[in-house]
Amino acid sequence: MSRSFEEQTFDFDGLYSRNYEKIYRFLLSKGASVEEAEEVCQETFIKVLRHWGNYDPEKGNETSWIITIAKNQFLDSVKKKNTVQNKEIDNSQSYLEAVATAKKKSEEEDEQLDLLRKEVEQLPELERKIIRFRFMQKCTIRETANSLGISVRTVNRKTYASLQVLRMKLQRADFAFEGD
Numbered sequence: 001m002s003r004s005f006e007e008q009t010f011d012f013d014g015l016y017s018r019n020y021e022k023i024y025r026f027l028l029s030k031g032a033s034v035e036e037a038e039e040v041c042q043e044t045f046i047k048v049l050r051h052w053g054n055y056d057p058e059k060g061n062e063t064s065w066i067i068t069i070a071k072n073q074f075l076d077s078v079k080k081k082n083t084v085q086n087k088e089i090d091n092s093q094s095y096l097e098a099v100a101t102a103k104k105k106s107e108e109e110d111e112q113l114d115l116l117r118k119e120v121e122q123l124p125e126l127e128r129k130i131i132r133f134r135f136m137q138k139c140t141i142r143e144t145a146n147s148l149g150i151s152v153r154t155v156n157r158k159t160y161a162s163l164q165v166l167r168m169k170l171q172r173a174d175f176a177f178e179g180d
Helices: 012-029 034-054 062-101 107-121 125-136 141-148 152-172
Strands: none
Touching: 012 034, 012 062, 034 062, 107 125, 107 152, 125 141, 125 152, 141 152
């Protein structure tokens, strides 16, 4: 049952100050970066403001309700980000694998492979190692993480970022990707 307008009004500033830090720490504990936690907190409190009329104190306290909203917001943002990143990684991975494993058929391919090697060598050390493990040694993400002593999440993030950088640099150099 919907509450009246008078019952729906509340002290948003008080609600925000009582709960922001709790929500922020909760999101960090779930693996959100500082930026992600801040963004999801903002989205959460916007949603709280919009849906305050649906809050039922008999079903639980306000903090629990807000944490549930924050959890759902965070999961939605992770799903969305992973979908976009996975598509980009799949595309970039296909390009790099095609170039790295292609048989040399011409001088142009030799030049492209040299350019690719040069650009990989210019990456920071950790990113360079990740690219070598993942695409040249064909290691899985978990194998790469274990070999380098870093988290799977770090391997994913660094792979994505490195592939983006390589792709931009190679496109600027008029690099011919398969399928382009």
